[in-house]
Amino acid sequence: MRPTVHTLSAFVMLLSALLLASCASTLGPVNDSLQKTQYAWAGAIRWGDFEGAWGVVDPAYRAANPLTDLEMERYQQVQISSYRELASTADLQGGYAGRDIEIGVINRHTLAERTVRYREEWRYDAIDKQWWLTSGMPDLWQGQ
Template sequence: MHRLLTLLALLTVLLLAGCASDRRNQALTTTLNAYASTVRWGDFQTALQFVDPKVREEHPPTPLEMSRYTQFRVSGYDDGQGPAASGENEVRQVAQIGLVNINTQAERTVIDRQTWRYDPEKNHWWLTSGLPKIDTE
């Protein structure tokens, strides 16, 4: 009887862990899709809301930095092979973002190396690497 109770307890723990993992994976998929869509539309003000609040507080973008994003139109967003786990509650993803300078019509691609952290209490993924780094060259 003791073995049966132990086995049932173990199965319950595994089932709950699986549910938590499914919730975390679903939250990641939803977040990455929403972020990609936001960037594709060139809405970097909204994309800033995906950045971890602690990162935004410690390194807030200046108005000049945010205005640079308005100089570009996003022509493409390719997240390649998607996210790869880099820790228990962290994933990394590399995205190529096509940008067209609205003043010169010059197109170029930037590589955005993203790091995402999972907050298990809020079932929420946060971008800790900040917005894509672009230059006005």
């Protein structure tokens, strides 16, 4: 008995569904971890917890680019009014993700508001099962 085209098509579709399900099951925790980490990061920035946000920055980046007390003090001079994702990309198998963000920034002294664009770059540490921000803290003073 020879398989028909319909039987082969059904078999290929079933196999594809099983492969997708296996990929989803192995990458599901990685994706969940990314979403939780990005949510925590956005919350820290949005509510002015810049020290907490600094803890999400890649340890290698922090070691190479330590924040000075003066730089941290500058972050205390602003209020974040909005934090909006404009676009995102992710290669979960490659351990990479990126997001384009628009941040509303209010100067606490002048009450002047402006928007800043920022590109987040994320990498996944498979050993620690942790996502790290590799692009550093947002430059809230660009163009000033």
